[in-house]
Amino acid sequence: MKNASLILNIVLAVAVAVLYYLHFKGTPSQETTATAVPTESKGKSIVYVNVDSLLTKYDFFKDTQKVLESKRFQLDNDLNTKGRNLQNKAAFFQQRAQTMTMDQARATEAALQKEQQELLQYRERAAQQLALDEQKKNEELYNKIFEYLKKYNKENKYEFVLGYTKGGGILFADAPNDVTKKVLEGLNKDYKSTQETVKK
Structure with missing residues (x-):
């Protein structure tokens, strides 16, 4: 047992001596410096764009949202009008039901049910169309941003x-690496020029 303790103490003493030597041996080797330099000389090879700011300040997105909101508003109004008309017809039917024959009551009830079914189908189709429009606009938005970033990156080589x-996947982003303002300026400039071309 004493021998094992003695051997362990010798091994520990050698390990401490080696660590002491490595810690205080002086300047870092050429190899260490060579590996440290490229990471520093590369500079900002990674930058970021604040997506929230991009979406609230990009004119194409703002215009798209206005168009989609208008379509949603029109659809809601249309559905409300059709719904009220159906409710009025149903109320009128209930008032007149006692004065109708059985055949007239059945025919009117069947017509009302059919109209209700058609209204539900119309609402479903309109909602799907609106979702498709939104999907197309989102795809167009992504493509515009992607194409602009490709052009922007020709100069910067990020x-x-x-x-x-x-709250997204990136937990911290250093402010000097934020290129949102530059990207926004370029995107809005491109969008403005396409809008002027369309107007002509």
Whole structure:
């Protein structure tokens, strides 16, 4: 047991001596410096765009949202009008039901049920169409941003342009790497020029 303790103490003493030597041996080797330099000289190869700011300040997105909101509003109004008309017909039917024959009551009830079914189908089709419009606009938005970033990156040569959102996958983003303002300026400039071309 004493021998094992003695051997363990010798091994520990050697390990401490080696660590002491490595810690205080002086300047880092050429190899260490060579590996440290490229990471520093590369600079900002990764930047980010704040997606929330991009969406609230990109004119194309704002215009798209207005168009979609208008369509939603029109659809809601249309559905409300059709719904009220159906309710009025049903109320009128209930008032007149006692004065109708059985055949007239059945025919009117069947017509009302058919109209209700058609209204439900109309609402479903309109909602699907609205969702498709929204999907197309989102795809168009993504393509516009992606194409602009490709053009923007020809000058800057970034390896990655990340999308940052609060509560998203990126937990921290350093402010000097934020290129949102520059990207927004470029996107809005491009969008404005396409709008002027359309007006002509």
